[in-house]
Amino acid sequence: MATVRPPPQIGAAVPVELQLERLAASLPVVSLGPAADSECEIWAVLGGAQPGSSIKDLLAMGLLTLAREAGALAPGQALIESTSGSMGVGLAWAARCLGHPLTLVSDPHIPALTRMKIEAHGATLITVDAPHPRGGWQQARAERVRALLAARPELYFVEQNHSPFNPGAHARWLVPALARRVDPATIDAAVFVVGSGGHFSALSRWLVEANPSCRCFAAERPGSRTFGAPRPGTSVLRGVGNSDIVPGVIARAFERVSGVVNVPDAHSLAACRRLLEAHNLLVGPTSGLAYVAATALAQRLRRGVVLTLFPDRGELYAPLLTEAPKDVPLRRWREGSGPWVSTDAPATRPQTQARPSPPRRVNPGRTPR
Template identity: 40%
Template sequence: MNFTLLERFSPGAHVPRGARNPAQLVGNTPVLWITEPFAADGRGFFAKLEGANPGGIKDRPGLHMIREARRRGDLLPGAPVVESSSGTLGLGLALAGMTYGHPVTVVSDPGMEPAMVRLLTAYGATVDQVSAPHPRGGWQQARRERVAELLAGAPGAYCPDQYHNPDNVAAYRPLALELIAQLGRVDVLVAAVGTGGHSAGIARVLREAFPGLRLIGVDTVGSTIFGQPALPRLMRGLGSSIHPANVDYPAFDEVHWVAPSEAVWACRQLARRHYASGGWSVGAVALVAGWAARTLPPGTRVATVFPDGPHRYLETVFSDAWCHEHQLLGQEAPREPDEIAEPGERTVAAWTRCAKVRDPLGGDRAAEPAKAVTR
């Protein structure tokens, strides 16, 4: 039967409605089945492609934290928003600032890619870069202290404080509900951990539906979140040199640390085999999710989240020259992780798994570096 264009796109057809503003484009992201080279023989994992959002996964908390702050009266109409970010939350806040009418300043450091600086500026945000790391808390604590300085000089300004704000966690409830609707069942969630927001928020909702859910955290070598010593880190978007309060330590069943060369290998394999890739977090979670798909019993439904797409990383992860300079090419990632029995047993430098997860501060958040003033 022949159909005219008018018949095919009649008012009764299921055609997505046009968005009235860019914030309406956030959410309902697709899920893609990933197999080789991460898993074979009919096994694989489902990846939630959050790079399909206008700016990436942190469009969700960017919009939610600002909306909730306005609802509570913590953020008055037109008041400035100031926050520390390595990039992706900056995009989410730029979108929120555009949506709700707030000027946005993103405090970052020299590790932010020039393309990200240009993109944030194009979206109307101001980028303020610190010049030296904090002696104990590294770049993150240096950025947070700069945020406090800017807040002190701008009465009425607001900092969402993504590291400690429970609204960051709550923002991921819709993502979890989308996964349930798309997959029907999730047995294992593999999640990168940075601020702790999306791992805590998604797992909490999934466990309401699937109490037996297994949560695997993915961190980077050199990160202090799960009890390793804080060291200089090449990978951005996951890991931390401070201890974010949003990390839900009891929720994790195990943690894996991944090295930069291993994440680069995974990112490039994803691009070549599946036309879906991203940055450091994407490569790291793909490596671990593939391992889970290979080693857990057949029929186990493994899901993970790809927080962004590849475009931000064209001059790093996907640049041969840059990767050669940092000695990240020339070797395939191992098929299995090394293992340690205790999180602080030794300093890890390559993909390593630990089945014991605990809060390195022992629940004593008074030992944390001082938080930035948020109002």
């Protein structure tokens, strides 16, 4: 008779380290098969398989744990952070688990379900009234955080955009979990959505150190300042790109950015519909962006494997996704008609980088372990 293991315990009684290991181990790695017009396969880490439906749960718990271990965050100390949504949910959950009061600053466009999740975990949510005239909602939120910090200097500013604990959390818990299922030697290229750049920083370091021929790309929306967009622009996507800053986390990882894949919003939203129809995956728009970017790279490589990560699930964005265009094909795009791949270094880095070397030929039939 087969031995049946009891289900894992959850809750405050479980040591934090064990909770983090379980969060990372719960993330599936799936093959989406070859990209359109290519024999190159796309593998995706499903970051939405978390309690709050995004990879930010693991990040939030890990970041706060590292800050406590380093002595930067005292037990019970109150927290403050700016958020566009998913990180706020992750922080609200982690702060409640660890016993930290939390204040979050967001904007009126935060999804209603996100607000409900944050408040259900006991966090205080403050929304700014108007965008900054030049830096948009992101800068308006940052200025409100600075004002609150000036009035309450005892607050701990999580500051995911610049904190070394951000990539540190992914390196300590996410990388070992993926390394048990993905051999970096089998990955020809990787592309990750960049907001703060935390998971790009940790995963690109792991991949490149283990496989120097692997090239790592950033998936970006047009109009973001992160990689030096010539003209600022708005987007319906949340949690990707930056309107007012270049986060220190991604700036410190620029040497591993082989290029940037810029994806228009319409293509990101259409990709969400494609993933639902073809793979039964309900994901958010940033995951759609990652899929389009991975497809564009796979079409350039022709053979091999491209690794990406889908940051979240799609239930938060149901109204947006139901209105997504149906007539944007995931075929090979003409230059200027869809995503475009830049293989130059980011504009905010002084030196340039050569184009990636041709991919190694590999068996396209492999699947993740």
